[in-house]
Amino acid sequence: MKNTTLAISALVTLSAVQGASAAVAVFTNWGVWNNAVTAEGHSVAVETFNSYGPGTATLLTGSPLPASGITWTATAPTNGLVTDVATVRTHTATDDLVFDFEPGVQGIGGNIYTSVLGQGKSSAFIEVTLADGVSYFGNSDNAEMFIGFYSDTASIAKLTIKVYQIVGVNSHATVDNLYFAVPAPGALALLVTAGLVGGRNRRRA
Amino acid sequence: MKNTTLAVSIVATLAGLGMSSIASGAVVVVNSQVAWDVYVAAQGATVATETFESFEVGYRSSATGTAGGTTWTANASIGEITFQELGGHRIISTALGGRTLNFTFAPGVQGIGGEMFGTNASFAVVPAEITVTLADGTSYVNDQTSASDFVGFYSNGAAIASISVSTSTEATYVTVDNLYFATVPAPGALALLSLAGVVGGRSRRRANSAAV
DSSP, rough: HHHHHHHHHHHHHHHHHHHHSSSEEEEEEEHHHHHHHHHHTTEEEEEETTTOOOOOESSSEEEEEEEOOOOEEEEEEOOEEEETTEEESSSSSSSOOEEEEEESEEEEEEEEEEETTTTTEOEEEEEETTTTEEEEEEEEETTTTTEEEEEESSOEEEEEEEEOOOOOSSSSEEEEEEEEEEHHHHHHHHHOOOOOOOHHHHHHO | OOHHHHHHHHHHHHHHOSSSSOOOOOOOOOOOOHHHHHHHTTTOOOOEEEEEESSSSSSESSEEEETEEEEEEESSSSEEEEEETTTTTEEEEEETTTTTTEEEEEEEEEEEEEEEEEEEESOOOEEEEEEEEEEEOOOEEEEESTTTOEEEESSSOEEEEEEEEEOTTOEEEEEEEEEEEEEOOOOOOOOOHHHHHHHHHHHHHHHHHHHO
């Protein structure tokens, strides 16, 4: 029991030393997001969508690499999804692009923008919203554009991308890469050790 | 002015598409002034601007001003604040590097935005990681590189009563150029405005009739 307490205490101390932060922080720069999640003791797993060939699907699912036990599921409520050139987008322009994460993650980010079939990026506004209501709203015409979140409280289990058309073009919500803040290998090992020690103590008791 | 025209045009297009009101979550973070203008206009909010131009260059412990119906107060976490000239604009900054610039608003506002960036000891713009945090903990973190880098928030729930602008670098002085306050007129005020418009219109018509 004492060892378990020590292990948990070490994790708490680690978190405190690496800096207190807000409930949900929003980022628009990959480097800044990456530094922030790393400073909080996470490593980053990536879903590039490179393994998905051109096609359509009502639902897509996968796991970022390196493997971390996280599974993502993508849906578009009205008319499904299109995969092409290592991207995922909605089949219908008016559809939202929704990502669910199991288990939830502390941080999520991606190259999120709007595109028109056959023409690449397009002009529109997008809103990227977490389940707790915190969102980013902005221009979406840059395929390199990054939008990221980090929560130091509840984990992030859902991300919804909504498009607001500003011209007569049908812009589709599009995602290139998704970046997940996952427990760093060291922290994972510590958690496993804490679990083992705790289990041993429980068995002794 | 150009941005405002563009924003109005975009809002008109949104309205034409049946999207006159952008529904969204609790707090929205926006990093472009055009997008923020579009967003607040779609919420029916009006915007008042504090340019800081009426403040004399110099140092003080705190400052207070009013824009629209909002009174703002600024101070630094440690030390003084200062008003200076930068590129023909009056800016507000911390007097000490690495400190936080705090603003409080009375009454609270639905939206707040501004050009927020870092300067050095000589008041020149320097690239800096700037964090802007609301009282509820929501924040925006970015490498700000120019005096036109914008950060804005809009709350669809509780009014925003304060923001804190901070930097992680001791040699950086957090700096703000303009502040934009978005407020939504209360229903009573809207009715009064409409009534004033009707009465004003009627008076003008009467005056025109008399002139004829």
